Amino acid sequence: MELLNRVYLENTIQAWLVAACILIVVFAILKGSQRVGIRRLSRLSASTDNEIDDFLVNILKGTKVFILLIASAYVASCAITLKPSIAALWQKAVILALILQGGVLGERRHFFLARPEDSKAYG
Numbered sequence: 001m002e003l004l005n006r007v008y009l010e011n012t013i014q015a016w017l018v019a020a021c022i023l024i025v026v027f028a029i030l031k032g033s034q035r036v037g038i039r040r041l042s043r044l045s046a047s048t049d050n051e052i053d054d055f056l057v058n059i060l061k062g063t064k065v066f067i068l069l070i071a072s073a074y075v076a077s078c079a080i081t082l083k084p085s086i087a088a089l090w091q092k093a094v095i096l097a098l099i100l101q102g103g104v105l106g107e108r109r110h111f112f113l114a115r116p117e118d119s120k121a122y123g
Contacts, residue, residue: 015079020076037060038057062105064101077090
């Protein structure tokens with residue numbers, strides 16, 4: 001197939017299609033794992049007095065679709081050849097996204113730990 005062997009941005013169309021398939025599969029796996037994790041931990045947290053499982057459910061719910069997409073794109077980018085300058089920029093963008101997600105999760109942790117019902121128990 002001549003079409004699949006055409007080169008765009010130093011990669012064949014076939015390599016781009018493989019990367020797109022990897023992105024879709026990894027995203028589906030991550031999103032499915034998130035949903036299953038939330039469902040199972042929610043059931044577990046309803047049956048226990050332990051607040052760690054409530055905290056984990058809160059963290060999983062706080063994981064944004066954007067970060068799952070970025071993680072999927074990062075894995076997919078390993079299937080193609082990137083120029084060193086573009087690869088360096090891509091790594092910095094991924095690190096920035098992880099930092100932003102960490103900030104969101106840190107904020108959720110703060111609000112989880114500072115709930116009024118908790119402060120009564122410790123205050």
